[in-house]
Amino acid sequence: xxxxVETVIKIAAYTGGxxxxxxxxxxxxxxEGYTAARANLAISRNPEISGDxxxxxxxxxxxxxxxxxxxxxxAILLLFMDAATPSLLKAAAFLGxxxxxxxxxxxxxxxxxxxGGEACFGISQQPAADSQLTTNMLIGSAVCQTPAIFxxxxxxxLIFIDFGNAPLTPTWAAFIGxxxxxxxxxxxxxxxxxxxAGASCEGIARSPQSVTNVTTIxxxxxxxSQTPSIFGLLIxxxxxxxxxxxxxxxxxxxxxxxxGLCMGFGxxxxxxxxxxxxxxxxxxxxxxxxxSNELMRIxxxxxxxSQxxxxxxxxxxxxxxxxx
Amino acid sequence: xxxxxAEIVKAAAFIGxxxxxxxxxxxxxVGEGxxxxxxxxxxxxxxxxxGLxxxxxxxxxxxxxxxxxxxxVVALLLLFVV
Numbered sequence: 001x002x003x004x005v006e007t008v009i010k011i012a013a014y015t016g017g018x019x020x021x022x023x024x025x026x027x028x029x030x031x032e033g034y035t036a037a038r039a040n041l042a043i044s045r046n047p048e049i050s051g052d053x054x055x056x057x058x059x060x061x062x063x064x065x066x067x068x069x070x071x072x073x074x075a076i077l078l079l080f081m082d083a084a085t086p087s088l089l090k091a092a093a094f095l096g097x098x099x100x101x102x103x104x105x106x107x108x109x110x111x112x113x114x115x116g117g118e119a120c121f122g123i124s125q126q127p128a129a130d131s132q133l134t135t136n137m138l139i140g141s142a143v144c145q146t147p148a149i150f151x152x153x154x155x156x157x158l159i160f161i162d163f164g165n166a167p168l169t170p171t172w173a174a175f176i177g178x179x180x181x182x183x184x185x186x187x188x189x190x191x192x193x194x195x196x197a198g199a200s201c202e203g204i205a206r207s208p209q210s211v212t213n214v215t216t217i218x219x220x221x222x223x224x225s226q227t228p229s230i231f232g233l234l235i236x237x238x239x240x241x242x243x244x245x246x247x248x249x250x251x252x253x254x255x256x257x258x259x260g261l262c263m264g265f266g267x268x269x270x271x272x273x274x275x276x277x278x279x280x281x282x283x284x285x286x287x288x289x290x291x292s293n294e295l296m297r298i299x300x301x302x303x304x305x306s307q308x309x310x311x312x313x314x315x316x317x318x319x320x321x322x323x324x
Numbered sequence: 325x326x327x328x329x330a331e332i333v334k335a336a337a338f339i340g341x342x343x344x345x346x347x348x349x350x351x352x353x354v355g356e357g358x359x360x361x362x363x364x365x366x367x368x369x370x371x372x373x374x375g376l377x378x379x380x381x382x383x384x385x386x387x388x389x390x391x392x393x394x395x396x397v398v399a400l401l402l403l404f405v406v
Contacts, residue, residue, distance in 0.1 A: 188353070228353075249334075250334075251331060254338045255338040257339060259342060261339070262342035262345045263346070269353025270349065271353070272353065273360070275357065276360070277357045277360030283364075284365055284367070288371065291367065291368065294371055295368060298363055298374070298378055302364070303360060305382065306356035308352075308389060309352045309395075310353065312396045313345050316341060316345040316400070319400075320341065320403070
């Protein structure tokens with residue numbers, strides 16, 4: 001049974017589009033639901049300022065929505081794109097693009113719901129801190145989107161770059177591995193960044209005078225939480241742009257696929273863990289602002305240790321790509 | 325194209341190594357992050373014991389790390405020994 005190359009590309013593009021939008025819808029919906037739930041609680045506590053809370057809820061939800069809008073863009077591109085040079089390699093690249101964007105939107109969507117929800121709740125407790133809370137919420141949830149943006153960049157590269165006449169085996173596995181590596185590794189970083197941002201909004205509502213320290217440590221914590229997704233981006237760039245010699249062995253493509261899976265799954269845990277550490281530090285800087293240096297130090301030490309497994313995963317991926 | 329048995333074993337070992345290290349990294353990452361979060365909370369409550377708390381955190385994280393190291397060892401065994 002044989003299919004024409006164009007048919008196989010269409011099959012891959014439609015499957016990839018479905019994966020991108022289907023998985024991409026999961027995170028944003030959960031995150032926005034959390035924001036709305038907290039906003040309801042906030043309005044029941046302080047109904048007089050329901051207008052302000054409602055406005056903040058919509059702003060927070062709009063930012064959380066962006067991850068799934070990225071997924072929508074990629075899905076539509078995949079549905080209506082015609083490959084310039086039809087080859088089976090392009091089919092693998094389309095599938096990889098869908099995987100990258102679909103998985104990559106989950107973490108950012110859930111994560112950016114937390115700052116929105118905590119900002120709404122904070123406004124009900126401290127209506128005077130409305131503008132500080134909104135600013136901090138916007139900064140925090142914007143940083144949460146970075147993993148989703150990385151995933152979109154990888155997806156767009158897989159869709160638009162003409163990889164010429166690279167050998168089909170093992171390059172097909174490299175493209176699918178690149179999508180998995182970026183997409184899965186983005187889950188943890190997006191979610192972890194959201195935990196830190198949520199705690200910072202809660203902290204600012206508790207003590208608005210500590211806003212500078214809280215925002216600073218939130219940004220440091222979020223930046224460290226992004227590292228697993230940057231490792232994922234690195235591995236997927238290597239997989240996309242290294243030229244692999246043609247091979248008829250089954251083991252070569254499987255090694256590249258394994259490298260993508262390894263870095264992708266390996267980034268999830270450290271991303272969430274780093275976010276948890278940042279959440280704890282941010283929460284307590286707001287309560288105990290004179291010890292923010294100690295808290296920053298212990299947060300960074302804790303995050304560094306939690307990062308170690310992502311580094312092991314990167315090492316194993318690099319061994320799978322370059323050594324075996 | 326006929327695929328030899330040994331070839332399939334090698335392919336499975338590579339995928340297995342990736343899954344071993346990848347999935348094995350999730351638990352330690354989350355667990356150590358939780359330890360760090362609680363250590364920050366404890367230092368926020370009682371900053372005078374920062375030294376003791378840092379030490380306890382590091383020992384706890386080192387124990388939580390062990391499963392990640394097992395995964396690394398298994399992955400390297402699959403890559404180079406099996």
